[in-house]
Amino acid sequence: MENCPVLSELVEVESIMTKLVISATELETALLLKELGCMHQGRITGFNFCLSEHNHMDVCVVRSDPGIANAAAATAACIERFSPEMIFNIGVCGVYSDDMNLLAKVVAGTSAVFADAGAETDDSFSALDAIDLPLAETETGIKIFNIIRLNSSTFSNDLLKGVFLTVGASSGTRQRAQEIKSRFKFDDKKLLCEDMESAAVGLIALKNSIPCTVLRGISNLCGERDHEKWKLTEASEAAQTELLKCL
Numbered sequence: 001m002e003n004c005p006v007l008s009e010l011v012e013v014e015s016i017m018t019k020l021v022i023s024a025t026e027l028e029t030a031l032l033l034k035e036l037g038c039m040h041q042g043r044i045t046g047f048n049f050c051l052s053e054h055n056h057m058d059v060c061v062v063r064s065d066p067g068i069a070n071a072a073a074a075t076a077a078c079i080e081r082f083s084p085e086m087i088f089n090i091g092v093c094g095v096y097s098d099d100m101n102l103l104a105k106v107v108a109g110t111s112a113v114f115a116d117a118g119a120e121t122d123d124s125f126s127a128l129d130a131i132d133l134p135l136a137e138t139e140t141g142i143k144i145f146n147i148i149r150l151n152s153s154t155f156s157n158d159l160l161k162g163v164f165l166t167v168g169a170s171s172g173t174r175q176r177a178q179e180i181k182s183r184f185k186f187d188d189k190k191l192l193c194e195d196m197e198s199a200a201v202g203l204i205a206l207k208n209s210i211p212c213t214v215l216r217g218i219s220n221l222c223g224e225r226d227h228e229k230w231k232l233t234e235a236s237e238a239a240q241t242e243l244l245k246c247l
Helices: 030-036 068-082 174-181 198-207 233-246
Strands: 019-023 038-042 049-052 057-063 088-094 106-113 119-121 126-127 147-149 161-167 192-196 212-221
Touching: 030 049, 030 057, 030 233, 049 068, 057 068, 068 088, 088 198, 088 233, 106 192, 106 198, 106 233, 119 147, 147 198, 161 198, 174 192, 192 212, 192 233, 198 212, 198 233, 212 233
Parallel strands: 019 057, 019 088, 088 212, 106 161, 161 192
Antiparallel strands: 038 049, 049 057, 088 192, 106 147, 106 212, 119 126
8 A cells, every 4th residue: 555645634535435345464455456546545543544446436445454353443443434335355264175276266255253252161162142142133133143144146156155254363273173163054065264354344344234245265274384385365366356356
């Protein structure tokens, strides 16, 4: 975002942003910002943002920095400031699989799950519904626990679809990855991925009745910590390229 003119006052960008794009790192937005062009940049409650106009639609791209707390705070701040009509969370993720052919593939989320939220003992995990501790409640009285539904209808049926398990700490071993994967039961055919932000973005979007789409490139197999086997750049660019098609 260094090449964009800096706004001296945020009051100049009070207009409604049609699209809000949130990512954790600079790598995950570099291609996007290059292709969109940047009209203005600034900071809001500590988060860097860049404004652009693409196909006659205003787009705000925000770097939240990693983690659940950062993602939730950045999303809330930008909703308050820009009143977006749609929110996208993009970036990279791990996949609960042994299939190396999935690396650099793009996945659109059908749901995002707070995989760490609940009660944990040495040999069991209870999700929030088991202890009746909802994260939110809809206007119709439906309690929202760990699972946040996402909007995946924006993309073609050819794109991989899956569930994102959002964690505070990424799986450091294959055993740990399998443990987290087993906490929630989904269709065996459903691709399961691991990230550190998507459920947080989805929750704040839900609380404000804004459609949220998560689009991530698979950079690694969950539990694999040998970064030479990762495809961070390829995965992040693949996700950004797919988002550009949508925008």
